[in-house]
Amino acid sequence: MFSSLYTALPASAAGLLDIWELALARDPAYAATRYASTADQEQINQAKAQLLPHLQGNAQAGTTDRRRASTLKQHGHSNMNQWNLTLSQVIVDLQAYSLYERSKHLAAVAVLNEEQARQQLMIRVAQTYFNVLTAQDTLRSLYAQRQAVTHQLQASEASFELGGTSITDAYEAKARLDLVNSSIVAAESHLQVQQQALEALIAEPAPVLNGLSTNNLPTPEPAQPETWATQASQSNLSVLKAELNWLSTQAALDAAKNEHAPTLSLQARTGSSNQQGVYQDSRSPRALDSSIGLELNIPLYSGGAISSRVREQTARLQQQNFEKEDAKRNAITAARQYFTDVNMGLLQVRALQAAERSSQASLDANELAYEVGVRINIDVLNAQQQLYETQRALSKARYDTLLNSLRLKEAAGTLNDEDLQALDALLDQPQPAA
Helix, strand or coil, X not given: CCCCCCCCCCCCCECHHHHHHHHHHHCHHHHHHHHHHHHHHHHHHXXXXXXXXXXXXXXXXXXXXXXXXXXXXXXXXXXXXXXXXEEEEEEECHHHHHHHHHHHHHHHHHHHHHHHHHHHHHHHHHHHHHHHHHHHHHHHHHHHHHHHHHHHHHHHHHHHHCCCCCHHHHHHHHHHHHHHHHHHHHHHHHHHHHHHHHHHHHCCCCCCEEEXXXXXXXXXXXXCHHHHHHHHHHHCHHHHHHHHHHHHHHHHHHHHHHHHCCEEEEEEEEEEEECCCCCCXXXXXXXXXXXXXXEEECCCCCCCHHHHHHHHHHHHHHHHHHHHHHHHHHHHXXXXXXXXXXXXXXXHHHHHHHHHHHHHHHHHHHHHHHHCCCCCHHHHHHHHHHHHHHXXXXXXXXXXXXXXXXXXXXXXXXXXXXXXXXXXXXXXXXXXXX
16 A cells, blocks of 8 residues: 555665655654644744735625604615725834744744654664564574573483483473573564564564674764764754744744834725615716825833733743753763763673673583583583573664664764665665564
8 A cells, every 4th residue: 555655665675774764754753743844834924924015905885774763764765885995014013023033933943843853763763673673683592592402401301311411401401491482482572562663663564674784883983072062062953942942032022022112004095985875876976085104003001911921021031041051951961971872882792792702612612511521401501591691682782882873963963864874784684584
């Protein structure tokens, strides 16, 4: 149904950019924000219209029937019809000028809302994509662990039958196998949940995804955390929105103050009236009355409403000032946090890579020692457990680091399609569902 309307998935495995293009076309939350932004742009035209000429036409027709109160006999009858056109043009209206400036700030906020929704969709796409890959890697690791434990169980049973070991070794392997099977059930359910989340994002069945084919993850550029913090304080979208909201409130305050100011407008009128009736022929020429002049309106007193609105907008301006400062601090904190998370993630990935190599060497040594009778069964099982847990931790650490790199750029206000393209270039190995 969707393939005829939107971008379709490729026949081969789908990459991060493929999922992004589908989500961009189909995500309802982002679509709603785009239409909201389009609607908010009309505020400029509506405010500008108050400064442009207004033309109004009016037509009226009526009849009058006068009768005596005592006899109800007709005493007089007359018909009337008239029309007029009125043209008005604002010359000086300080409040309308201020509201026009405010509308431009609010429209700019709407544009930033749309861009922020776009960046948040990028994060959601990447997070959903990596959640599926993490769940698949976890399930593959558990399948491999189950195969290894099953092999160890068979070896323990064979050794027991030959009298080489006690039945305890078989029981230990069987208990470990049961635990792995329980973890597999939970992992299969978790994978299904993550695939359903992906399906909800792209509105079609979850495809085969490309997986990460390298452990050489990119480092943050520039490498100085304060550079990212400075960038975030200036370009973070929440900071920019707070600044525009402050400017719009300042314009609203100016508009409230300008309600006290006189307004000057040009008024031009023309019209005609006839007392002979709508359908009766008039023997006298119809009069055409026209006038043009300037109209000065001076507000004197409105019950204190104007002063109240000035106090309201003054308080709201202070509110926006503190919200602007809060947004700046939050942006700086987020940039520093994600910069740290990315760098710590890179260190963790390298440490887990070393741990994986060491765990594999430990498992190989324990299996060999078990065969010659130096090690016991539980040593091999523990070495297997350590290896596969390390592999699962490594998989999660890699995807978390990539996701935090996107969040770092979102905090700095620089996240764009090129960042997704850079990550997609690292995802070139199909990863079918386990």
